[in-house]
Amino acid sequence: MLTHANAQLQRRSLQHEVGHSPVRGCPVWTLTGSSLASGLDPEELSLVEHLVSKRIRLRRGDALYRVGSAFEALYAIRVGSCKTVLLGRSGHEQVAGYHMFGDIVGIDGIASNAHECQATALEDMEVYPFAFDRLENLARFSDRFRYNLHKLLSQECSRAQGRTLVMGTMGADQRLAVFLLDLSERYSARGFSPCEFVLRMTRGEIGSYLGLELETVSRMFSRFQEQGVLQVQGRLVKLLDQVALRALPG
């Protein structure tokens, strides 16, 4: 109950901050918040906006796309958050990413023209689809937009590569610390508190994302709390000692 109210509050405060028209308007704020539209002049921005023809609503648990789905578009998240899940053979699955409003998902489909993972809403969502052929077309005319698109793709690489370093060299406590600091930074970049936020994932999903078991994640939360580094109550997390948290990873 409290957590939900908190989310509401956050959402409202963001809307205020970026000062966008509350509903139905063009998704300017979604885009300017994203890397795709940064630095575009008004004319280019207008072109980008006109790529958006509809808005997709998802309920918690719904899939935006599934493994093997034909790749048609990138999706800008306007409201809510989702996870992307990779399926290993034998049903073994792993959370590949966590995406919040302002993020762009669907990049995994470009390589093979079919999505390689499944995107599942962690809460009710609204996303704007951008047909990829039209994005590519736009990239032909706008130097800046092309640059942004390349940067977006490249950043996705960097992110994934950073994760391999985390998974390959760090212990459970370090991994969780990195995860929390990443969340903190991303919330902060969106105008929210970097010290207090609500997790949208279960312990199991966090563990899957970090290459750990859910029990281990739970234990690490408890240990951090004992050490006074943070405070946890279910999915509500308060970071008390960011310095200590940052000192953990090597």
Next chain:
Amino acid sequence: MLTHANAQLQRRSLQHEVGHSPVRGCPVWTLTGSSLASGLDPEELSLVEHLVSKRIRLRRGDALYRVGSAFEALYAIRVGSCKTVLLGRSGHEQVAGYHMFGDIVGIDGIASNAHECQATALEDMEVYPFAFDRLENLARFSDRFRYNLHKLLSQECSRAQGRTLVMGTMGADQRLAVFLLDLSERYSARGFSPCEFVLRMTRGEIGSYLGLELETVSRMFSRFQEQGVLQVQGRLVKLLDQVALRALPG
């Protein structure tokens, strides 16, 4: 001695296969072998070729670029192979990738205009630099090339993401199996034997790449040999039972 002769042989046989002009010529074969130039018509191909102005030679151990180097170009590997290494703070480092001739390296620099890892030659190399601003420019005019470029970037993402799955969910034996099968496939795609090849990395580098210690890698090699799955002699690997190897992961 034998291994080196083997490499020589392999190299010559490839040259034969793709039928390129043996030396000094334009790097057509390098490009057509790569994803960047696939499907281009002769005119476009010519444009790509003209992007190449020089050839860089590296000796084993030399760095093609270092962490923090200004990002200027992507590099097509004509001869040899290299590793890319990420540096965690506190000097901890991790091998991020292994790249052989026909591959393109340097993508890690796009996101922040500076390289995020270091590329080090594992043997003597020859690479062709492609100034990135000129690549971007070309991407403006050629739809097909733009598509290839996006695909290249996206594939890099997929590769990294696949690695996180390996590192997050698999045991030491499975990781090594995946690694060997990946090598096998890549050699095979270049016209070499998928069953017999020479590793260009030390046990320590393989371990770093897989998130394991060098002793563990060594032990896994020994175990596989005991089981009759493969045969190892130093860096020369012969895959005897690919079925068993493929059955391991998943």
Next chain:
DNA sequence: CGACTAGTTGAGGCCAGTCAATGTTGGTGG
């Protein structure tokens, strides 16, 4: 030859996985 690097193998310890029991939360219907 000696110094060095790469690789193999063994012994022991620790971190995280596994199994299992219990506690907590949120939603549903009597």
Next chain:
DNA sequence: CCACCAACATTGACTGGCCTCAACTAGTCG
């Protein structure tokens, strides 16, 4: 309003896989 249920979370005990430390071998180069 409360009982009930399912999903989520916590905690403990035990196990095992991988890391760590260490000794030894093989090949390389000045």
